[in-house]
Amino acid sequence: MVAAANPLASEAGYQILKRGGSAVDAAIATQLVLGLAEPQSSGLGGGAFLMLHDGKSLIAYDGRETAPAAANEKLFLDERGKPLPFYRGLIGGRSVGAPGVLRMLEMAHREYGRLPWRELFQPAIVLAENGFAVSPRLAKLVREDPYLRQDPVAAAYFFDRQGNSWPVGHVLRNPALAQTLREVAQGGADAFYRGRIAKDIEAKVRSHPDNPGLLRAADIAAYKPRKREALCSDFRVWRICGMPPPSSGGLAVAQMLAILSHTDIAQHPPRADGLDPEAVHLFSEAGRLAFADRNRYVADPDFAPMPGGIASLLDSEYLAQRAALIGPMSMGKAKAGVPEGVRSAWADGVSPELPSTSHISIVDADGNAVAMTTTVESAFGSRQMVDGFLLNNELTDFSYAYADENGLVANRVEGGKRPRSSMAPTMVFERDTGKFVMSLGSPGGSYIINYVAKTLVGVLEWRLDLQKAINLPNFGSRNGPTELEAGRVSENLVEALKRKGHDIRLSEQTSGLQGIMRIHVEEGDMWFGAADPRREGSVRGD
Known part of the structure; x- marks a missing residue:
């Protein structure tokens, strides 16, 4: 059984299970289709947490994005040392962290996959090449988003030549994503993290005209998922x-x-x-x-x-x-408690998370189960599109302020750190x-x-x-x-x-x-x- 946020994604995962795939195999196929059909919520440019029960043990895979090595606590402060307006920090390259979802899924697949990696990409590749019908929710969110048009690549994909968003039912094709998926299907996650795609992400992030970011191809190549x-x-x-x-x-x-x-x-x-x-x-x-x-x-x-x-x-x-x-x-308003062991001063963070994410639950024929929540953070992430997918704005999940009179904020920005x-x-x-x-x-x-x-x-x-x-x-x-x-x-x-x-x-x-x-x-x-x-x-x- 597969429960997912879009019927095309649920069907893709289900067909993988019917072919003898594991719960992890089905999660990969489901995620890839979600990134195409529900791009406002998740995709290759984001991160995820995956929990797997294999009948004996429970494994927690951490595919959360990481801050660039050059980032520090001043990332979201203006020249006066004051926190930037929230969306001023979000839209553009500044908010983009190193994506984690593909590396994490590759780790899980090596340990619990049954079908070949490349086979799990086929449903999404076919849909990206042949097109899928724009759903009511996608049409509504594109129509109402004030920032997508600012990125030329996203504007060319989500809107027609007159600048109108595509209507419900329009068959939307994404050949750029199909090419990206083919490269990763053939070359593994390295094709994303160590090749052309990582360089394209760096160029996109650094070249934003108003809000360039610090992410480099080296940060992407250095990304490592965690088992916790x-x-x-x-x-x-x-x-x-x-x-x-x-x-x-x-x-x-x-x-x-x-x-x-x-x-x-x-x-x-x-x-x-x-x-x-x-x-x-x-x-x-x-x-x-x-x-x-x-x-x-x-x-x-x-x-x-x-x-x-x-x-x-x-x-x-x-x-x-x-x-x-x-x-x-x-x-x-409640005050934080003081559990055993807390002696130093801690400050409260300022990091308003935004509600655009997706969740997948899967159980395979052997009773192995997956619970995976996946995200690009804000709806359509940083609104920066490259190689057919949107880049996350996950760094805005750090606190914009890094300290107050009580002490340092635990969730402050630091190079290589994962945001809460x-x-x-x-x-x-x-x-x-x-x-x-x-x-x-x-x-x-x-x-x-x-x-x-x-x-x-x-x-x-x-x-x-x-x-x-x-x-x-x-x-x-x-x-x-x-x-x-x-x-x-x-x-x-x-x-x-x-x-x-x-x-x-x-x-x-x-x-x-x-x-x-x-x-x-x-x-x-x-x-x-x-x-x-x-x-x-x-x-x-x-």
């Missing part, structure tokens, strides 16, 4: 596993669930008239506490290791103390048996943490099926206002939360949750796949 130990913790009768830093997603989701285990949220499932206000209150307060810690402590562990170790933030006594801060009224992420590919297992239960994840910038945690609460606490849990209105707090999904919640809920002291913000929260869950029926175990109706996701499987 998955971040696992117990919740009720399950074991929840996520990505460790530089992602904050696995930690924040684990913290939220642990904090909620000290509450009675299970007794407040959705009602006939919508969400229970008490459930939204408890969930939002848990989110405030987790986001406060996330913003202060989480960064690339190779540069800013967590004082006391990451386990100090998951210590049961520490989280019980954090949970005790939740009362009948909203705390408004909120991506949260997640796997759930039975705690006692170790049996695989679920693969789950979502796009959405820092909203991802609440999207994934909401779905886990829906399934594990409220006993909803996976699709119904995904379909629930999105809600929560990122340690600011309590954010509710516009058009999906009642006025009664809003008023009830206001009486509890919540500052309410209604906003569009276009999650893109995809998941696969093992369920038990009379005939035995089977897979149940779910895709978020807010986007264009689909599930294919047997």
